[in-house]
Amino acid sequence: MPAPADDSGVTRSSTPVRVGVVGCGFIGRAVGGEFRRDDRATVVAITEPDAETRTDAGTELRIPPRNRYGDYERMLVAADLDAVLVATPHTLHYEQVVAAMDRGLHVLCEKPLTTDL
Numbered sequence: 043m044p045a046p047a048d049d050s051g052v053t054r055s056s057t058p059v060r061v062g063v064v065g066c067g068f069i070g071r072a073v074g075g076e077f078r079r080d081d082r083a084t085v086v087a088i089t090e091p092d093a094e095t096r097t098d099a100g101t102e103l104r105i106p107p108r109n110r111y112g113d114y115e116r117m118l119v120a121a122d123l124d125a126v127l128v129a130t131p132h133t134l135h136y137e138q139v140v141a142a143m144d145r146g147l148h149v150l151c152e153k154p155l156t157t158d159l
Contacts, residue, residue, distance in 0.1 A: 058084040059148070062123045064114045064138050065130035066090035066099030069152050073127055074103050087121035089114040114138055118145050125149065132157050 061083055063074040070088070077083040085103050089111040090096035100110040111117035118126070118141055125148035128138050136156040142149050 058082055060084060060086045060122060060124045062087040062089065062117050062121050062126045062147075063099075063103070064089050064117070064126055064128045064142075065134075066095050067129065070127065070129035071099050071102060073129060073150075073152075074099070077127070078103060083125075087111065087117050087123065089117040115141060118142060118147070123147055128152060 059082060061074070061077050063070045063077075063085055066074075066088055070090070074085050074088070077085050085105065087109040088096065088099055088103060088105050090099060091112055093112070096110050096112065099105075100107065109121060111120070114130075117123075126138075126142045128135055128142070128149060128151040130138060132154055135151055135154065139149050139151050139155065
C-alpha cells in the first residue's frame, strides 16, 4: 500500500531519504544542515578531501567518523545512500553528478551543473 498523501496531494514516505554530502564547505554544511532539520531526510555520510574541514563538518552534521570520507567515489560505494548533495567547486560537478547517477542515486547539485559542454 502506498504512503498516504498530505493536504497538497504529495505522497510522503515514512522512511527518511538518506543523503550523502559531497563537499563540506559553506554550501555543503548549510544545505546539509537543512536536510538534518527536515524529518523527511537524514544526512548519513559526507565526503571532503580536506581533513580538518571534514572533521568540523562531520561534528556539525553529527556524522560518525566511519561515515566521513576523503574521496567521494569511496563514499558512493561504501555508504548506504538514496541521494547526494553535490556542493563542490563548479569544475567538479559533472563528474560527481554522473558518478552518483550511475549508481542510481538522486542528485541535488549546486549550480552550475557543468562549466562546459
